[in-house]
Amino acid sequence: MxxxxxxxxxxxxxxxxxxxxxxxxxxxxxxxxxxxxxxxxxxxxxxxxxxxxxxxxxxxxxxxxxTPSVQEPVSSEEDVLELTDRYEAPASQSIGDLDVEEVSAEPFPDTFDAAPAASAPAYNPLVGESAAASAASAFAGLAASLRRPDAPDPLPSGPTLDELVRSLLRPMLKSWLDENLPAIVEAQVRKEVERIARNAG
Incomplete structure (x- = not known):
């Protein structure tokens, strides 16, 4: 072995x-x-x-x-860059050589279109002008009747004509508002609601 x-x-x-x-x-x-x-x-x-x-x-x-044979790569002398050679970059165009007239820029518009103003919504009153005026006058009279009387003058004097009329009309105005104001407001509200319903339909 x-x-x-x-x-x-x-x-x-x-x-x-x-x-x-x-x-x-x-x-x-x-x-x-x-x-x-x-x-x-x-x-x-x-x-x-x-x-x-x-x-x-x-x-x-x-x-x-x-059998494959290993061949050495053939390099041409033209492709080899000598390190001793100086590389020169292409000459760049300076700003002074440019012709300013050749550069054409689009002119900006002198005026700009203003944005359309938003229209204010139309105001539709809930009640008519006459009803509003009547209610305003009634509230004004009520406020005037509830106003405190002016301070008395130091000298004793009798009541004026305005004070006499106000004292006479105050009970009458109060009773009239208590009887008619709710019906007036209800009627005006119903009328306005019916008008809005007709416009919507």
Whole structure:
């Protein structure tokens, strides 16, 4: 068992032999494309290893042609930018070279259209003018009747004509408002509601 293991070539010896065969086939092409590379030291196989390697199948030339070869990228001298060359930027146009007359701006309008003013909502009174005037006069009379009498003069004097009329009309006005004011307000409210209903329909 030990003799058989010693006669078999190692993996490094097999790889070195394949590398040597590939380098011998590609040697003419590499000498034309690149400088001659330093050949790697050949490992001489032992007699037992040589006999075992002879039994290995030979690599066909067609298989060798299919093996991709690494080619060095070819760079042209025109694409290479020398670091010593000075880069000159294109001359920019200054503001003084511009022609101001060529720049045409749209003129702004002198006047602006004013926004339409919001129309105030029309005021529709709840009661008519006559009813409002009557109620206003009645409230004015009531307020006047409830007003405190003026302070008496220091000198004794009799009542004036206005005071006599006011004292006579006050009970009469009070009784009239108590009897007629609720009916007047109710009638005016009903009339206004009916008018609004007719306009809506």
């Amino acid at each position: 030990t003799d058989q293991t010693a006669q078999e070539p190692t993996m490094e010896e097999i790889l070195a032999s394949i590398r040597r065969i590939i380098s011998e086939d590609d040697a003419p092409a590499e000498t034309a494309a690149a400088p001659v590379a330093t050949p790697e030291p050949e490992v001489m196989p032992e007699p037992a290893a040589a006999e075992s390697f002879a039994a290995e199948p030979e690599v066909s030339p067609a298989l060798m042609d299919e």
